[in-house]
Amino acid sequence: MYFNLAPWVIIFPLIGMVVNLLVGKRLGEIGIGAIASLAAGLSFGVAVLLAFSLAAHPEAVTVQVAEWIPIYTPLGNLALSWAVRVDTLSVTMMLVVAGVGTLIHIYAIGYMHQDVRHNGDPGRFRRFFVYMNLFILAMMVLVSADNYLMTFVGWEGVGLCSYLLIGFWFEKGQDGIGNAKAAKKAFIANRVGDFGFLIAMFLIFSAFGSLRFEDIFSRAAQVAQAQPGIILAITLFMLLAVTGKSAQLPLYVWLPDAMAGPTPVSALIHAATMVTAGVYLVARSNALYSLAPVAQNTVAWVGAATALFAATIAVAQYDIKKVLAYSTISQLGFMVAAVGMGAFAAGMFHLVTHAFFKGLLFLSAGSVIQGVEHGEKHTGAAHGSAEASFDPQDMRNMGGLRSRMKVTFWVYLAGALALAGIFPLAGFFSKDEILAEAMQLNQPGVLVFLVLAAFLTAFYMGRQVFMVFFGKARSDPAAHAQENPPLMTLPLVALAVLSVIGGALNLPGVHTLETWLEHTIGGLQPAEFILPLALLALAVALLGIFLAWSLYGRSPLKHGQVDPLSKTLGPVFRGMERKWWVDEFYGKLVIGPYHALAGLLAQPVDQGVIDAAGNGLGTLTQGLSAWLRRVQTGFVRSYALAVLAGGVVILAYIIFR
């Protein structure tokens, strides 16, 4: 049994981070990358050992590390420890985080080598890997906590890493400040969600007198009986946190902007791991959600609506990463819908397979971008400054990369087909399980939304693959694009293999993952395999790809040609392209008014009223004194007159009393 090793999933990345921080400068790029990757890899190794231990001993084990907050009150104890909880749910997350994380670390050695040179500051290579290890650390804290407060530490910790990495090139982006603004937006949108998390914790403590999972879940039914309202309130406030971290309606707006971060970051944090924390949180809190059907329905509908809404936007994007970003929001919607319906295993299954294929797609997109950037450098010498405004992420500048970047093309295709849900790739099984659960759990509305979203998914992925890899190059850099070195392509191949065979994790009828998770999540119902539904989903996916082919594949886009879909859909396409003006809406409704209010409070109120009142009091006193001073004329005759008047008054008083 290796349970005692559990804290090392956190300690290894900590060591990696500290070593790179202290001596990284002397190690060189390969040394830095090797240490960071090794730290993530060792963490993965520990997670594997923990998985083996759990296979033999499936009961949850909590390993105490140190005491943390010791507050005892008559209403309950806030007595929390730094502890690592090892159960099948947390270990599943650990495996994904450290496993996919290690591959992305290795890829990033190659990617960042080029990226820091492209952006003109090689010194920042080390900083990148320090942040990446910090992220693994925070994510491990999040998934291995044995109480909500420690989860929250990881929850905000990964948010910090996200902030740091989105703003990694903080002097770049629109007007030189675009990336920094994107980072801030992510942090603040997440803080709005965290507000919900805080309130949920307060409510939990007031109902249970504890924040420890064991105390809460064991008494959930009892509390629900006594105060049903409070469970509903807890789960709804928690949903707010989920919509922040997992980029759901209405707080999803930060994730597309988060693509400002280097591409390995988009893959690791903004696709494979961090953004799934919300899904994990609902799965972790299954004991609470199962007792609040209204909250469950709300979660399911938020997920389903997000899945469809984000998919419509993905259809009309031109930036290769933006398409994937909206796709991620949409796929997170699938997972949130699943855990909302109570299909926790299905949600977790899709979380795992999505980590494989979306991680793969982002990394391959990074490979494409750097391939094109390479071509840009090649042609830039010849063309001079004419290419200054060239955007290596715009798919309209690509085309025909299939022959120039063979490995990238094939792995991209695998990822895209897996995402589209084509049999027998990973996405087919996991998405189908969610659809089957929706049918079984009698959620026809959710089912319709998700099927429509699945159709759009296949369509926009088809559109992307045809625009990027097929036809002829639509720009010089694309024509001179170059495949990347094996350090980058090998992790891609590994992820591609996982995307192809990942469905084996939870095959219909076998339900490996479901059985595994059942030790932690009680009352799981294995999803039935519904053949007609599976065939329908497959048909819908194929139809999406066929439509994409007929629009973008049959006659490939030419240089400068408008998107054929914009003619067909007209204003609808414009809406999708402009992201339904949600950012503008928030700007008018929230950000603008807050600016105005703050300005109003700072000037007219604070300076004009409050400060002026204090100073006014001073001026008043001064005026009064100046007036009183006139009494002191210095003339003896006036004083004598005053004395006389006073004497008369006193005498009069005595006489007429």
Place this chain on the structure above:
Amino acid sequence: MNLGLHLLSLVTFFPLVGVLVILFLNDQQKTAIRWTALLTTLATFGLSLLVLLQFSTSNPDLQLVERATWVNIGGGEISYFLGVDGLSILLLLLTTFLTPIAILSTWDAVQDRVKGFMIFFLLMEIGMSGVFLAQDLVLFFVFWEFSLVPMYFLIGVWGGPRRIYAAIKFFLYTMAGSILMLVAILWLGLYQGTFSLPDLIAKGGLPATTQLWLFLGFAIAFAVKVPLFPLHSWLPDAHVEAPTAGSVILAGVLLKMGAYGLLRFNLSLFPQASIQLAPWLAAIAVIGILYGAAVAFVQKDMKKLVAYSSVSHLGFVVLGLFALTPSIAIQGSILQMINHGVSTGALFLIVGMIYERRHTREMDRLGGIWKVMPVYGALSLIVILSSIGLPGMNGFVGEFSILLGSFLSTVPYSPWFAGIAALGVILAAVYLLHMFEKVFLGPLNNPENAGLKDLRPREILTLLPLLVMIFWIGLYPKPFFALITPSVAKLAAALQTAAMTSIH
């Protein structure tokens, strides 16, 4: 046991040794004067650690007590009475901890009349320690007023362009409040025949209306100092004009004197009135949290932004105090006083470091600094995050305890107060990240910023102790809670009893 030493008196008055030595130094011997001041304050810090060593965490009562009758007026006995307990020990340590750091920060910044500066600084420390240790109301008032004078001169002589205006404003606002407190102290002492705080608490038995008036007399003085909305308008001016070290002490310690006063005097002496007025004070605190955050957001001067952030942060402290029971909120409040001292002290040091280089604090003229000053950027980010209340750092532990305690409190409407105050957590991220973005991120557009030199070892040394505290309290707050808990539990029990009796 006090080893026959008058340890608390020694801690309080030890800076006088430094004052005496400096008096014999020539104004031109700047280095000697600086070293004398630094070593004196370091020794004072060492003495306060000795206090900590002697302090028993299991004892909720006053410890290391020193008491001697001083004078008798009109049947009221005034005594020289010092003592320390869980409510004050951390604040004493904060004072002696921050003072040498503040002095270290003046090494290059203060070149003019160093002798006078250091003398005032050492006298300042005496006043502050005395405020936290005095257990007699008159003695407390003496220290309270005494601490006002050195700060008045520090702002008025070594301050910025509008220093005279700011210094007078600071003095008058505080004085106006103090006068009401003085009246309340005299009334109380003469009515009860003693000015000793423990005796007054033990006697109790004040009629409800009397309690109310006396409560207000004390509370207004403390509210100006905290400062509570809407009595805060001296603070931004004082901070903007004060020299860096003055701001560090002003935000780090002087503001805590107000919050500490509410805790030590209002809650202990007037429990019924506290219970009665708690919802009002909590409401004012919540308004202050949101108001300070909103106003901070639109400031253009870094120092003003940090000053308004103090209004917001101290709102949390007062909210926690007037959550009354359960004690978790008061424990959080005391810890948050320390946290604010550490984090905001560090923030002012950071502002000072850029000001020394650029002679401006206008955020519009900065930007992209992280690129030229990576160490400075990274350390500033840590401090800013601690002020935002990121979990794993100090601010979060305090804020969370306060909000949770307030949410559970029996004070009317308190779950609403906690819920609305939690919005302040979002707004803190808005204004502080705005500042970070304006100063550190983005392109280096202004050529004046391009040649800036990164932090010198001395500057890093100044920040280092504060950074250690940020993570220590954030990751392992247990020893701090251990110091606070017994005395707070005692206070909470007294409040509980008062609540029961006022029902019957």
